[in-house]
Amino acid sequence: MLFFTAVLVFIIGLPLILSSSLGYKFNPRTFKFTKTGLIGIKTEPEGAFIYCDGKLLKDKSPASIRELLPGRYNIRIELENHYPWKGDVNVSAGQVARLENIILFPVRPDIRRISREKVTGFWVDTDRAKIYYFDAKENIIYTSDLKGENFQDVGMLPEVSPVAKRWKVSPNRKKALFFNPNQIVISDIGQEEGRALPDTAVTLNFANRKLVDVFWHSDSFHLVVVTDRSIEVFEARPDAVAINLVELARRNTLSSYNEKEDALYFLDKEEAPGAKPFDNLYKLDLNIKSSPFLNLMKPKSDD
Numbered sequence: 001m002l003f004f005t006a007v008l009v010f011i012i013g014l015p016l017i018l019s020s021s022l023g024y025k026f027n028p029r030t031f032k033f034t035k036t037g038l039i040g041i042k043t044e045p046e047g048a049f050i051y052c053d054g055k056l057l058k059d060k061s062p063a064s065i066r067e068l069l070p071g072r073y074n075i076r077i078e079l080e081n082h083y084p085w086k087g088d089v090n091v092s093a094g095q096v097a098r099l100e101n102i103i104l105f106p107v108r109p110d111i112r113r114i115s116r117e118k119v120t121g122f123w124v125d126t127d128r129a130k131i132y133y134f135d136a137k138e139n140i141i142y143t144s145d146l147k148g149e150n151f152q153d154v155g156m157l158p159e160v161s162p163v164a165k166r167w168k169v170s171p172n173r174k175k176a177l178f179f180n181p182n183q184i185v186i187s188d189i190g191q192e193e194g195r196a197l198p199d200t201a202v203t204l205n206f207a208n209r210k211l212v213d214v215f216w217h218s219d220s221f222h223l224v225v226v227t228d229r230s231i232e233v234f235e236a237r238p239d240a241v242a243i244n245l246v247e248l249a250r251r252n253t254l255s256s257y258n259e260k261e262d263a264l265y266f267l268d269k270e271e272a273p274g275a276k277p278f279d280n281l282y283k284l285d286l287n288i289k290s291s292p293f294l295n296l297m298k299p300k301s302d303d
Contacts, residue, residue, distance in 0.1 A: 037091040039065040039073065042100040048079040061102075079104045114148025120157075121167045123176075132176065132189070134167050141176060141189050155189035158201035166213075170220040171259060175236060177223065181210045184223065186236050202238050215257035215264070217286060224264055224286060226255045231264065231284065250279065262287040 041050060043061040050057045052065055053074050061077065068091045076086040082104040089097050115122075120136035130143050134157055141155035155176065164178035169189070178185045186202040209227040217224055223234045231246040250269040257264050264284040271277045 034069055035093040036067045036069060037093055037095045037097065038068055039075065039089055039091060039097045039099065041065070041075070041077070041102070043077060043079070043085075043102045043104055045079065045082075045104065048077045048082075048104060051076040051078070075099065077102060077104065081107050083107060112148075114144065116142065116144070116151050121164070123167055123169050125169065125173065128173065130173075132167075132169055134164075134176075134178070141187065155187050156201075158185045158187050158203075168214065168216060170216045170236075171218050172220040175220060177214060177216070177236075179211055179214050182206050184211070184214055184225070184234075202236060202240075204234060204240060210252075212252055213255050215255075216259070218259055218262050219288070224257060226253065226264075226266065228252055231255075231266065233286070246284065249277075261285075 039052075041061050041063050046061055048061040050059070050061060050063055050065070054076075057063065057065065065073075070091055070093045073089050073091060074086070075089050076084060078084045083106075085102050085104060087099075089099065091097050114131070115133055117133075117135050117140075118137055119133050121134040123132040123134075124130075124146075125132065129146050131146060131148070132154075133142050133144070135142070136157060139157045139159075140153055141157050142151055142153045144151045158178065164180055164185070167176060167178050169176045174189060176187050176189050178187070183206065184204040186204075188201075204223075206227065209229050211225065211227055213226045215224040215226075216222075217233075221236050223236055225232045225234055225242075228248075228251045230244050230248055232242040232244050234240045234242055246266075246268075248266075248268055249271070250267060253267050255264060255266040262285070264286060266282055266284065267279045268282055269277045270280050
């Protein structure tokens with residue numbers, strides 16, 4: 001009796017054992033053995049609880065959920081004092097579904113004040129690990145390191161009316177420009193230790209056109225100015241005369257400046273006979289070493 005019972009158990013259990021070892025599992029939906037898949041999970045930070053279809057798993061992240069029949073699974077990942085992650089994952093037969101870019105962000109992020117006074121605007125210089133602060137209340141431009149330490153006053157903030165729309169620092173870090181829709185003001189910030197703050201400023205007025213954006217040329221002396229009508233170049237000096245490079249058909253165009261190449265990318269409208277106007281993306285090369293504007297744009301020293 002025992003012998004025949006053991007043989008029967010062996011005959012019935014052998015397919016189950018073999019199928020499991022080969023990555024197969026009985027599927028009650030189809031009444032067939034189906035090849036399984038798995039989900040690989042990695043989180044930052046590690047040690048998070050993992051729920052699969054609401055069931056808490058024994059292992060914490062990083063972990064693998066094995067022997068999953070093909071289908072869709074709901075995954076939830078939780079870690080104390082962090083926001084949970086959840087999502088649906090499709091598992092295919094014989095495949096690994098990877099969740100390896102999960103970041104669990106803290107509920108209370110690391111936020112701290114690093115400015116010394118009230119700030120009207122700021123500019124982060126990642127290349128030189130500095131932050132420039134513009135304080136309109138005290139009319140001071142000052143800097144610190146990226147940790148908010150080693151504060152130093154470097155320039156005077158000129159009056160701009162209405163209030164400046166944006167602030168930009170020159171590539172050589174000796175000037176800052178401030179602009180609103182009708183005015184550009186340039187201030188010296190090349191402060192040397194032991195010397196008084198420079199209080200000179202250059203003002204460029206745009207009474208008949210609206211400023212959309214302003215960029216520094218890499219020589220730190222020319223400005224690439226995008227208005228609602230044109231693209232122009234100015235020298236950063238009093239009474240500078242505009243060089244009109246492009247007349248724009250599109251108002252309030254989108255633009256981006258590549259300082260390393262001295263190239264302006266911008267959208268402009270094109271009209272074709274019998275068709276609706278459409279926008280094109282253009283590249284304007286302003287590299288004075290290779291462009292035809294060499295004779296128009298003559299870099300000067302800061303003296």
